[in-house]
Amino acid sequence: MQWIVDGVYLAVAVLFIVGLKAMSSPAKARRGITWAGVGMVLATLVTFLVPDMQNMALIVVAIVLGGGVAWWAGRVVKMTDMPQMVAIYNGMGGGAAALIAAVEFARGEVHGPVVATLAVLGSLIGSVAFSGSVIAFLKLQGIMNKAFRLPAQNLVNIALGVAAIGLGAWIVTSSVGAGTANAWLLVLFFVLALVLGAVLTSPIGGADMPVVISLLNAFTGLAVGFEGYVLGNPTLIIAGIVVGASGTLLTQLMAKAMNRPILNVLFTPITGEAQAGGAIEGRMKEMSATDAAALMRYSEKVIVIPGYGMAVAGAQHKVWEMAKLLEDEGVEVKFAIHPVAGRMPGHMNVLLAEAGVPYEKIFDLDEINAEFPQTDVALVIGANDVVNPVARTDKSSPIYGMPILDADKARNCIVIKRGRGAGYSGIENALFYADNTSMLYGSAQQAVADVIAQLKELG
Amino acid sequence: MTDVLYLYIFMLAAFTGYEVISRVPVILHTPLMSGSNFIHGVVLVGAMYALGHATTPLQIALGFLAVLLGAANAAGGYVVTERMLAMFAPKTKKKLPAGEQGA
Secondary structure: OHHHHHHHHHHHHHHHHHHHHHOOOOOOHHHHHHHHHHHHHHHHHHHOOOOOOOOHHHHHHHHHHHHHHHHHHHHHOOHHHHHHHHHHHHHHHHHHHHHHHHHHHHHOOOOOHHHHHHHHHHHHHHHHHHHHHHHHHHHHOOOOOOOOOOOOHHHHHHHHHHHHHHHHHHHHHHHOOOOOOOHHHHHHHHHHHHHHHHHHHOOOOHHHHHHHHHHHHHHHHHHHHHHHHHHOOHHHHHHHHHHHHHHHHHHHHHHHHOOOOHHHHHHOOOOHHHOOOOOOOOOOOEOOHHHHHHHHHOOOEEEEEEOHHHHHHOOHHHHHHHHHHHHHOOOEEEEEEOOOHHHOOOHHHHHHHHHOOOHHHEEEHHHHHHHHHHOOEEEEEOOOHHHOOHHHHOOOOOOOOOOOOOHHHOOEEEEEEOOOOOOOOOOOOHHHHOOOEEEEEOOHHHHHHHHHHHHHHHO | OHHHHHHHHHHHHHHHHHHHOOOOOHHHHHHHHHHHHHHHHHHHHHHHHHHHOOOOHHHHHHHHHHHHHHHHHHHHHHHHHHHHHHOOOOOOHHHOOOOOOOO
16 A cells, blocks of 8 residues: 555655646646646545544545635635735645644654754744734735834844744754653744744735745745655655745745845835835826826827736726727827736736736836836826835835836826825825826726726717 | 655755746746645645544644645645636637627
């Protein structure tokens, strides 16, 4: 029996790696997830054949319950809410890894210093990933709105981290020979690790969120790999460590796209209050849908900059309808996507593709920024921080240095926005006060529908 | 000796993970994160081991919770990734209704 199990596990490891590889290329990405999915089903089924397995009924019940609810939730959730679903599922994986270590300690099966060290590290990282991801979920879901920041936040982080590691080292030394450790010591350790994850994540907000989720994803991978060592299961080691390594690289790529070093993301989070710089000059000017429609209708070139506001309003179909109307009148329409538009890299591309916008009309920041000075109208729909020129000019601003789309360099700029408030990160946007900017207030869905109606009237 | 072998697996897996996604376009960052989130859902297998060898009520409770969470990670991770990547499919189909795809 064991050889079947081992053989299947080997095949599963291959499927995971090949699947992940395919997922990094647009043409093969869908095949990739299918292969990985086949691997997961095989791994789960063959595990039932492992000799001496008890509690089979309970295992089945837990899989059906946990898997069923998660499957259903993943099906019904809106495309815009995907990022927080990734966060919460990732947290569950981290929690599972930590619980595996807890079970092994309870069984007294943690033998030898290497196994004990990895069990402790895995549960520390897994617990941090769990509570951190739950906080990330609550923030993206809008349940937890304010960035929560302790006085001397970094000191608290370091103190908690040192305490958790110290306690972990104590557990490792006391478990040598015994195969387990004092139960209260373990409980305290897990509580500390969970608190650390929550405290570390709660002050982080705004555009930094995707980087944090990616980092926590890499953490869970490592935790899974470490617990794989504890259990002596190579599939867990390979899958976990491969995800840990690729997740770390992906986190770096994302952080680079935003010009935010990872350490800054964690230790000097973007918050509105951090802004010290002087008040913004000028005032906001309002524009009607009629004027906006006319301005764009008689332009030569319009660049649409979609942001999270468009995604929330589900306005991508309307926006594409408007773009087609403009194109019928001979206006050149392009879509400019900031690397972190829609809370996550690539998220906005997915939403536009869903609405039917062809790929060749969608441009990255690097590709399109030089075109703004020759553009008649930059139409900003529900985007804010990613077009804030303060990032270029004001050294005291928390988003200083972040690459932005140069909407302010277009001849005219129309901003569709729900209200007058500041953006997701709480920073005032100088673009809204610029002379060539006009505000079109309303939800993205309604405002664009109004523009479409006016365009049709212009004929 | 097996302990050392496992450490070799660690090292090789780390290099593999780094190499495997070295050239990835920005549009795939989110789906790829989601996909790797699914792959570490294999923690389910470890959780099954843990529950499968649990004896006391405490161990069983912890193990049950581990399987529950692990299964959610795997199933949810798959669905979410699959839905994201489905958006990359209609590239050929979209040519047909190009004119009248309103609403």
